Amino acid sequence: MTIKIAIIGSGPSAFYAAEELFKSGQNIRVDMFEKLPTPFGLLRGGVAPDHQQMKTISKSYEKIASNEQFYFFGNITIGKDITIKELMSHYHAIIVATGAESDRKMNIPGEACIGSHTATEFVAWYNGQPSYQDRKFDLSKSNAVVIGQGNVAVDVTRILAKSTEALKTTDITNNALKTLEKSNIKNIYMVGRRGPVQAAFTELELKELGAIDGVNIIVHNELDISETDKAETELSSKTRKNMAQLLELKNKKRNINAIRTIHLLFYSSPVKIIENQNKIKKIQFEKNELKGEPGQQKAIPNGEYFELDCDILFRSIGYLGLPLEDLPFDEKKGIIPNNAGQVMDENGNNIDGVFTTGWIKRGPSGVIGTNRGDSKESVKTCLTFLSTHKIKEKDDVFSLLEKKNIRYLTYNDWKKIDAHEVKEGEKIGKPREKCTSVEEIFDILKK
Numbered sequence: 001m002t003i004k005i006a007i008i009g010s011g012p013s014a015f016y017a018a019e020e021l022f023k024s025g026q027n028i029r030v031d032m033f034e035k036l037p038t039p040f041g042l043l044r045g046g047v048a049p050d051h052q053q054m055k056t057i058s059k060s061y062e063k064i065a066s067n068e069q070f071y072f073f074g075n076i077t078i079g080k081d082i083t084i085k086e087l088m089s090h091y092h093a094i095i096v097a098t099g100a101e102s103d104r105k106m107n108i109p110g111e112a113c114i115g116s117h118t119a120t121e122f123v124a125w126y127n128g129q130p131s132y133q134d135r136k137f138d139l140s141k142s143n144a145v146v147i148g149q150g151n152v153a154v155d156v157t158r159i160l161a162k163s164t165e166a167l168k169t170t171d172i173t174n175n176a177l178k179t180l181e182k183s184n185i186k187n188i189y190m191v192g193r194r195g196p197v198q199a200a201f202t203e204l205e206l207k208e209l210g211a212i213d214g215v216n217i218i219v220h221n222e223l224d225i226s227e228t229d230k231a232e233t234e235l236s237s238k239t240r241k242n243m244a245q246l247l248e249l250k251n252k253k254r255n256i257n258a259i260r261t262i263h264l265l266f267y268s269s270p271v272k273i274i275e276n277q278n279k280i281k282k283i284q285f286e287k288n289e290l291k292g293e294p295g296q297q298k299a300i301p302n303g304e305y306f307e308l309d310c311d312i313l314f315r316s317i318g319y320l321g322l323p324l325e326d327l328p329f330d331e332k333k334g335i336i337p338n339n340a341g342q343v344m345d346e347n348g349n350n351i352d353g354v355f356t357t358g359w360i361k362r363g364p365s366g367v368i369g370t371n372r373g374d375s376k377e378s379v380k381t382c383l384t385f386l387s388t389h390k391i392k393e394k395d396d397v398f399s400l401l402e403k404k405n406i407r408y409l410t411y412n413d414w415k416k417i418d419a420h421e422v423k424e425g426e427k428i429g430k431p432r433e434k435c436t437s438v439e440e441i442f443d444i445l446k447k
């Protein structure tokens, strides 16, 4: 009998889970459910448009999708169109791979004022995610502030800093290009609450930031670090590389004709957004000192304050997972509690047939490849569970979809959309021009 497994989500962790299931050599059918009409999750909607090389990873996902036991159901939201209970009655196991769709909050006064955005919104907007296309980003004034110093903050800073000339050959949406073309942003402040040694960005991304044509980068803090920082640097080659790169950027000759400047500021926590008529004007920061053992140093406020003029703010302090109806959820960590991938109830007992992988399993950390090992573990747990449980015949999901009159896309439909996007992109020298509305996608499929 065919073992039927549903995967919720279609990002990297979902595809690696499907790959592992097929690699097991068992008679397994994988049905992948995605709330967006298009597959690939953050690879399509998160990875920066000027990182096209990274996006070629989708080729390996296409290979996985070509397995005849693979089915894609796009534009179906589990928890809304189909409940977890309904899904469970059609599958021998389900694997939740929904990622981290929301953001951490700064919890400071003024966070919700006009001009204060999450990095998630901006990234989803320039990457063409349909539900973010109505967002407006006012880049008509001089000063942008990005809070956080992870690689998402670097992506946002780079997209704000680059010329549209450099972006127009990427798969950034035309809508985003038009807005960025009119940008008057002169200064982009990327602010971290801890020091250069603790910065979450990586060397290559930092180097890229320093290499943008016509853009200066200023490292405002001194790079002479404490004894504890030195001990911390010894612990990590990533930190050593970052520090060497920061030093290079600090000593870099400035371009007097630069059109924009990126400012790197450390040891500063935002404490208040100062508004005028509900619109962002300035951000007040408090300076920090670091306390704690090497590798565990925390930012401790020192009572010294300063302000930055700010016309637009991007909060980039980490993603956060969202709960799925009828499944347990750890609100604090933003993950589904699990034991090596098997979902646990509030008493710590494994729930039969329910598994999880990726950012919703472990939190928003690591690179795309990190998900491969993560999914391997979850699939191993899933297959062990299935080997010890009797497999009974399950109803096919197609009749449920028909009964509920759900409009969805198959993988073949996606291939048509993919071809359409590439064709439209070719006309204007881009790798693709993304379809950014669900209706547009269904209209194209009707043709």
Ligand code: NAP
Residues within 6 Å of the ligand: 104, 105, 106, 147, 148, 149, 150, 151, 152, 153, 155, 192, 193, 194, 198, 199, 200, 201, 205, 269, 270, 316, 317, 318, 319, 364, 365, 366, 367
């Ligand atoms: P991240 O790497 O966890 O960085 C979050 C940043 O926010 C850190 O600088 C953190 O500082 C700061 N932060 C957290 N809470 C804060 C607060 N209350 N106030 C001020 N600052 C705060 O998260 P991310 O940038 O969203 O990236 C998520 C994952 O995707 C990472 O693994 C990243 O490497 C990966 N990614 C990779 C690429 C790439 O490879 N090119 C691109 C994008 C994303 P502390 O360190 O002090 O907590």
